[in-house]
Amino acid sequence: MEERVQKILSQWGIASRRQAEEMIKLGRVRCNGAVVELGQKANPTQDTIEVDGKLLRSPHRPQPTYLLLNKPTGVVTTCDDPQGRPTVMQLLPTNLRQGQGIHPVGRLDAESTGALLLTNDGNLTFALTHPRHDISKTYQVVVAGHPPESVLKQWRQGVVLEGRKTRAAQVRVLSRDANRTWLEFVLWEGRNRQIRRMTEQLGYPTLQLHRTAIGSIQLESTVGAALPPGRYRPLEEREIHYLQNQLQNQLKSTTRVQV
Numbered sequence: 001m002e003e004r005v006q007k008i009l010s011q012w013g014i015a016s017r018r019q020a021e022e023m024i025k026l027g028r029v030r031c032n033g034a035v036v037e038l039g040q041k042a043n044p045t046q047d048t049i050e051v052d053g054k055l056l057r058s059p060h061r062p063q064p065t066y067l068l069l070n071k072p073t074g075v076v077t078t079c080d081d082p083q084g085r086p087t088v089m090q091l092l093p094t095n096l097r098q099g100q101g102i103h104p105v106g107r108l109d110a111e112s113t114g115a116l117l118l119t120n121d122g123n124l125t126f127a128l129t130h131p132r133h134d135i136s137k138t139y140q141v142v143v144a145g146h147p148p149e150s151v152l153k154q155w156r157q158g159v160v161l162e163g164r165k166t167r168a169a170q171v172r173v174l175s176r177d178a179n180r181t182w183l184e185f186v187l188w189e190g191r192n193r194q195i196r197r198m199t200e201q202l203g204y205p206t207l208q209l210h211r212t213a214i215g216s217i218q219l220e221s222t223v224g225a226a227l228p229p230g231r232y233r234p235l236e237e238r239e240i241h242y243l244q245n246q247l248q249n250q251l252k253s254t255t256r257v258q259v
Contacts, residue, residue, distance in 0.1 A: 002041040005029060005049065010122020012044075013062045013101025014051060017126035028052050062100045066240050067092075067118040069104075070219055072229040077107040077116060088116060091230055105129065109193055113229065114139070114211030115219050117243075127247045129190075135215045135246055139185045140174070142208040143199050146181050151202050159198050161191065166198065180207060216242050 003011075009020035009029070021038060023029055029036040030050045036042075042049060049056045071077065075086050088104050089097045096102055101120035105128050108116055115137075119125060128135060147155075152173070158166040170186035181204070185195055196206045212219055217239045219227045227233055235243070 002043045005031060005036050005040050005042050006038070007122070008042060008044050008049065009051070010126060012056060013064075013120030013122065014056070015101065015122065016103050016105075016129075017122050018129070019103065020122070023051065062120055065096070065100060065102055065118075065120050066124075066235040066243065067096075067102070067232045068217060068219070068227065068235055068239075069116045069118055069232040070227040070229050071108050071113055071116045073111055073113050075230075076110050077104045079103055085110070088118070092118070092232065106190055107192075108211060109196075112209040112211070114209075115214050115217065116211070117214060117217070118232070124243055124247050128243070134188045136213075137187050137190065137211060137215075138213040139187070139195060140208075140210045140212055141183045141185050141195055141199070141206055143181050143183060143204040143206055144179065145204050146176055147183075147199075147202070147204045151204065154202060155185075155198055159201055161194070161197055161201070166191070166194065215246065 006017055006020040006024060009015055009023070010017040014020065015023060020029075024036050024038050024040075027035050028051060031040065031042045032048050036049075044056070069088060069091060071088055071091075075088055075091070078087050079089050081087050089102070092102070101122075102118050103120070103125065105117040105119060105125050108114065117128070152171050155171045156169055158168055160166075167187070167189045169188070170184075172184050174182040174184055176182070187194065191197075195209055199206045217235065
C-alpha cells in the first residue's frame with residue numbers, strides 16, 4: 001500500500017512526521033535511487049527507501065515504545081543540540097536513544113521541568129502536536145508577587161500573544177508566601193513559552209514552571225510513587241490506550257474537517 005514517504009518514516013520510528021518532512025526537504029531521503037519530493041508516495045514493501053544512504057528494511061522496524069520522562073532543569077527538549085547542551089535523549093540508555101527512532105513529543109523549555117512524552121510512534125507524535133489537538137497539560141507555576149482575581153480571570157479567559165488570543169485555561173491558586181504565589185494552570189494548547197509569556201505580560205513573571213500531567217498521564221503513578229527528576233518509565237497499558245484514543249479522535253476530527 002502506498003503512503004507518503006514522510007508518513008512511512010514516522011511509522012517506522014525514523015523521525016516524527018515534521019522531522020521527516022525536514023529530512024525530505026534537505027534531500028536526505030531517496031526512493032529507488034531518486035531524491036524524494038515532499039508529498040511523494042511509496043510502497044515500503046516494494047520500493048527501496050534510503051535515509052542518509054542507509055537502506056530501510058521491514059525487519060529493522062523498531063517496536064513501538066512509549067515513555068514518560070521527568071525532565072530536569074537545564075536540559076533541552078531535542079534529539080541533538082548544536083550548542084552542546086545536555087538533551088533529554090542523553091537521559092535514556094544507549095539501547096533506547098540509538099537506532100530506535102525515539103524522540104520527544106512537543107517541548108518544555110530548558111528551565112522548565114516535568115512530564116515529557118517520548119516515543120517512536122510518529123503518527124502519535126503528529127496527532128499530539130497538531131494545532132487542532134486539545135489534550136490538556138497541567139502545570140504547577142510559581143510567579144512573583146500576588147496576582148489578584150482580576151489577573152487570574154484574564155489568564156483564564158485568554159490574553160493576546162502575537163496578535164492572537166490564547167485559548168481559555170483553568171487557573172487556580174494553590175498557596176502564597178510573602179513574595180510568591182503557587183498556581184495550577186491547565187492548558188489545551190501549547191504555544192512557545194506560553195505560560196511564561198502570559199504571566200510576564202500581566203506583570204507577574206514566572207519563577208518556576210513544572211508540568212505534572214499530560215492528559216491523564218501523571219508523573220505520580222497509580223501506586224503513588226513520584227517519578228524522580230531525570231528518570232523515565234514505560235507507560236502503563238491504560239496510558240498507552242488513552243494516547244491511542246487521542247490519536248483516533250484526532251484522525252476523526254481531521255477527516256470531518258476535510259469533508
